[in-house]
Amino acid sequence: MKSLTFYDTTLRDGAQGEGVSFTVDDKIKIVKKLDDFGIDYIEGGWPGSNPKDEEFFAAIRDLKLKHSKIVAFSSTKRYGIDIKDDLNIKKMIDSGVDTVAIFGKSWDFHVTDVLKISLDENLALIEDTIKYLLENNMQVIFDAEHFFDGFASNPTYALETLKVAYEAGAEVLVLCDTNGGQLPTQLASTIGKVKESLTAPLGIHAHNDSDVAVANSLLAYELGAVQIQGTIGGIGERCGNADLASIIPALKTKYKLELSNLNVNKITSLYYYIMEVANLVPENNHPYVGSSAFTHKAGMHVNALQKNSETYEHVSPQIFGNKRRILVSELSGKSNLKYKLQELGFDLSNFTKEEYRSLATKIKDMEYQGYQFEGAEASLKLLFLREYEDYHSLFGVEDFKIISHNFGKKTDSEAVVKLKVKGESVHIVAEGDGPVNALDNALRKALLSFFPSIDVMKLIDYKVRVLNGKDGTAAKVRVLIESSNTEQSWTTIGVSTNIIQASWQALIDSFEYALYLAKNNGSLSAN
């Protein structure tokens, strides 16, 4: 193992993160994505620890992967039993993989106080386990658990565990900062000393408890580590693992590595995919891949950016499949607003100073009420169309009513909606899973007979944000709805103290925008 490899543990260490729980199906989906991205090793789970992981290894056996190797994870054998009787080891061999990661204790304190065996007995566990796995035709990665704490406590013994593992046949020795307590200078010094007394290939497995896991992993690479372990988005127990979505971009652009196996330009979509499957909120401010990572707000910056993007961007967003965004916000000057409107496709050549000012005032006012157009450009576009263009909505809204009725464990919701479409009054009723779904169904039912093209429009995301949670159930809420047709997606917004009113606004905008798009591309049949 000479060239640099990436080892992803999203499915094992990542699954230890608070609020994270993958189904077997989720895990298989993630494996396919990681393989497609080009990760070298994918740690699939600990077959001996729970039935779900066992099921995963059974399910993955028939999957044809392009590049990735699936790895099974386990501890060294249990003390005091024959290794053939060790269920963890047996399940690992039975799992059908050909590469395994074995973690063993490198911290003397853990050996004597947690395992409660002698230091030599622990060395024997490491040696016996690795040799046995090699006899069973496995390739072995050795994770030296708590290596850095161990080295600080007893450097001779910590090094001894590495030597034993290497001599037993492990192909890479992974230095683990299990508690995540290492700071860069200390970590670099320890790795330097290890390199002085060992020529074996080293890996790094860092946790982020000190907020420096990315820096530590990059330093380990500089000091010669040939395997970097981490998770996508840094998910994992406590403060998470080293984040491959920050490490890989740095290696690609700042260390200028070719990384020819990796589709670096897919790392943004990989990040969003993993966050969605893990049911975690993606971090807007995530380096390289976050939606705000190349987003500019201050008027001054935007001006300079338009002159030359290098002035305020350390790397180009395109490399990672991300993009630059300019925000319309209360901090923005005329140049931001102009840039945004042009981006939305409006011709501003006849726009007067007064019109700019009145639009900016209106947006400022709505932002004060809780609107945020940063993520809801379809609503911003409609706002502009309604005020400044020769535009009329294809339907008018008169009134609605919702009745939600609870029977024990279930609540039914029914929506009654009155619209005006093409001069006709439409009075319609529909049921749904909850009040908003009932409104959605009623609007759809009402509009479909007039505009059959509405059929291809789908609501794909619905988000609720409580704006001032401390007011309890009387708080203001912001609703964002993302919709799509066969060609594109768009997001709309509503704000109110009443969640139904906020959802209604976003729904109306969403349907109105769908019809606007259909009209503009000619697919609005004249039914």
Next chain:
Amino acid sequence: MKSLTFYDTTLRDGAQGEGVSFTVDDKIKIVKKLDDFGIDYIEGGWPGSNPKDEEFFAAIRDLKLKHSKIVAFSSTKRYGIDIKDDLNIKKMIDSGVDTVAIFGKSWDFHVTDVLKISLDENLALIEDTIKYLLENNMQVIFDAEHFFDGFASNPTYALETLKVAYEAGAEVLVLCDTNGGQLPTQLASTIGKVKESLTAPLGIHAHNDSDVAVANSLLAYELGAVQIQGTIGGIGERCGNADLASIIPALKTKYKLELSNLNVNKITSLYYYIMEVANLVPENNHPYVGSSAFTHKAGMHVNALQKNSETYEHVSPQIFGNKRRILVSELSGKSNLKYKLQELGFDLSNFTKEEYRSLATKIKDMEYQGYQFEGAEASLKLLFLREYEDYHSLFGVEDFKIISHNFGKKTDSEAVVKLKVKGESVHIVAEGDGPVNALDNALRKALLSFFPSIDVMKLIDYKVRVLNGKDGTAAKVRVLIESSNTEQSWTTIGVSTNIIQASWQALIDSFEYALYLAKNNGSLSAN
């Protein structure tokens, strides 16, 4: 300036973060908190850039602070005008502060391509601005914008900007990684070279675009920087600023600095406070201060933790006002569940193996449906009470109905609730801001006449999380409600595809738990 100082720019650079917008009132609240925490310098804003910042400086003038100094921020004077006519500089002087931060260009490329002036003309801007401010009795902090990129491009010129600023009278020269592109090794090497040719006090201002801002700030400290700039929670434009909520804990516990001005044990509450005012979701996995930072999930770890907390914690949570948590989750074994129930105050001495297993199965099943008891311990406690203890709710729920009626821009909601309390049927109606608030009001109205102690119970937070957003408005939602009485707060949960049903479950649990607490502490008057 010899000893280390902390400089917070949450109110200026932090406010550039996407989705962040502080009112003047917010800013004053934050100043008070930062002062109480013991931050040395608080950058309040840029008085010349917008009326809100100007208003802030007017409002802050009469505020008595214990320790913090308020700083006004601005650029060097504009080229080609007399400094007395420069509005930015004038407003800065008029702002009433005695310390100012002036940023000037250190990157030759910015001078020639953005300012479009000669390199010498830029040096003159720096010199003239600082001298003029000193004549007006200001202390000046000089922010060398893009210093590291400037040093890479033209080291002689970048150093020259520092020298000019220092000779003009700046008391500290802050090296800014404005684009956040620096990696630790490169940054350390540059600072080393600056130290060789300059004896002036240095500061560090790092951005997190490479995910290493904390590491970079700590390295700068190691290399002699005497001022660290950053924001609480790392909020700020793009990927944010260096995070003082990670830097300060490291300096306190790992560099063993006394930091006697700082109330380090308040940093967790400071973090949550800033996130709340900024209307950002706190990061559970934030190092040191996040709710998951010392949270343990895996059965194995919990076992070892109970033996000795040092085994799996790099530092003690108490130092930062944070605490250890053990999660009940599907990954957990019997030891986790037992620990949690004991923590909740249950006596488990008579609990059988079968009872453990059946409870674990029930929790696993509910988690599969979308429940998460990690954050909703009152609901977990009620679940346990209902199943295993001699416990009966003080009221029974029969039925409810909600009518939401829209009139143009407004939607009214009305809830009709049927309860059974002390043998009596109670049929009551109430209005509210939205359907959930109406239910809350109806429940309160119904229970108050039977249990006057319910009067002190308040709903303090209401959160909605869409579990599978991609199903649009038919998605499942999880509702968390936090409530408090005069002594404590508690959180309850509800899950359903119908947001009203989910909110109802959480509301019922919240009222039931309030009555349970009142009964146990004897405050439940026998009305």
